[in-house]
Amino acid sequence: MSTARTAGLAPVAPSPAQPRPTRRERAGKLDAAVSPYLYVAPFFLLFALIGLFPLLYTAFVSVHQWHTIGGEGAFVGLKNFADVLHQRFFWVGLRNTVSIFLLSSVPQVITAIFVAAILNANLRTKTFWRMGVLFPYVIAPVAISLIFGRMSAQEYGLVNYVLGNVGIAPVGWHSEPFAAHVAIASMINFRWTGYSALIFLAAMQAIPTELYEAAIVDGASRWRQFWSVTVPQLRPTIILIIIVSTIGGLQVFDEPLLYDQEGYGGNDRQWMTVTMYIYELGWGNQHNFGRAAAAAWLLFLVVVVLALANFAITRRIASADSGPRRKRVP
């Protein structure tokens, strides 16, 4: 009986009049006890092989000398970590990654909230507009990178040409680190802003009408309603999107890799990200899996630290919003 209660369904109550469970009932009980494990087993077995094991093994590789083709060597303790931390390109990569991340997350959240606010109006052909903002999502990041890379070519590129027509000097979209970060962040924003906007839209539609009614009774303008009702109510969604984009954004690889033909992140690595650096350590000239694994763990630590920091910051910003209006972040 106890098996039936802890495992399986609400027991298909055998009537007390029956003295002994029939064979079929016993089979049913066994079924209820064992089947749930069988159902979750495929996921966990595969996950153990392709998820959990590699994760733990990364730690093992990171404290060994390990050549990409030659394989495992001597135990070296934290030497790989020290080596990575002493390489200039690791820090360059970290700077680039954080910069691209900031340029893609903050403007994206702000734009997405505004787009969502517009989509939340009582529009005609709602679905059409919603599909319209989602469109870039079906273009692969590698394809977006090729398109944007061409648009922001320094000579004969569309962006510099248009800027030239309004009297702005050509920008070094590839040569200048910051300009390159802006270009790469734009690719990420292009693909994900509409997606984020739809998530915000769903959250906006769930805000209780009474809150707006109360605001209107208090004489709040629409703008004021937006800042004092909508934005604070979106708090959990803002936190969600920031955390997800922290984890994803810090691993950015496809867009910067295809931003030029060589794929090293520029002559002076001005747009090389940490993941590109891990790739270079492991599969590039160094052929050093030990260092690559160490760099992967360091990146993981950065992700955890920044995710927690973002969580704390977003919580503060979003809860402070009900007070006097804050300055908007540009």
Place this chain on the structure above:
Amino acid sequence: MTSVPVTAQLAGKAAARRAGRRGGRGLGVARRPGARTYVVLTLVLLVSLYPLYYSFLLASADAPYIAQHPLPGLIPQGRFLENVRRVLESGIPFWKALANSTFVSAVSAVSVVFFATLAGFAFSKLRFRGKRGLLVVVVATMALPSQLGVIPLFIVMARLGWSGHLIAVIVPALVSAFGVFWMTQYLDAALPSELIDAARVDGASLARTFWSVALPTARPAAAMLALFNFIGHWTSFFWPFIILDPRNPVLPTALQTLQASYFKDYSLVMAGVIMTTIPLLLLFVVAGKQLVAGIMAGAVKG
């Protein structure tokens, strides 16, 4: 490969459900917006559509035209098919890449949906020891950056002799923690426990109950999961780039080879971009509505 903090995710779902019940935004906002709103929306739409159209414009032009027109005219030049032919003759195995991408994405979609629904059924409707702990493991894995495990995964694939073979891309794509979480959430809300009890009283085995009761109920959520998964694997680059051979590519890695070999030939590269994107454009036309609904119901990027 999806990362979602759970609580907020739950908030999102509940939010989406409540949203479904409500119509407009209530008092004073239910009226139709003015022309200004549509002008802004049209601008947003143009930003969203132009880059791909721009690449089509380049794909239908030739080198001298591109060199002379940094801002291409809005009418295509008419050389698109010629550029497509040049891509097919460039030595990039385009058809093979197309077949590989289709195969990987389709197998992954079917497998993820099946295993996720199976596990979701157990997690949402069955009682067993250790359920809570296992579910926590599922959720925790969603937050792990996938790049972290890439080196050992490569070592494992090399040992198995799978490097360069499609199976090395397929196997890691067979299950998804997000999928399990998504189906658990859905079945928890959509599948009445009484229905399962009824099937059990009628003497159906659990497997039978899963097949005839849970699976049909799960269909809408399963379709969305399949869609997002398909797109995710169609566009994914990092792992195939590491493990596959340029002679046996998927579409994104074929595109990378195309760019690396013909960087200066923009019309050729852009023709490749359009060719890799067309299948998903068709999918978007057919299933765009479901994608919008899926995102608004809580599917989260990953």
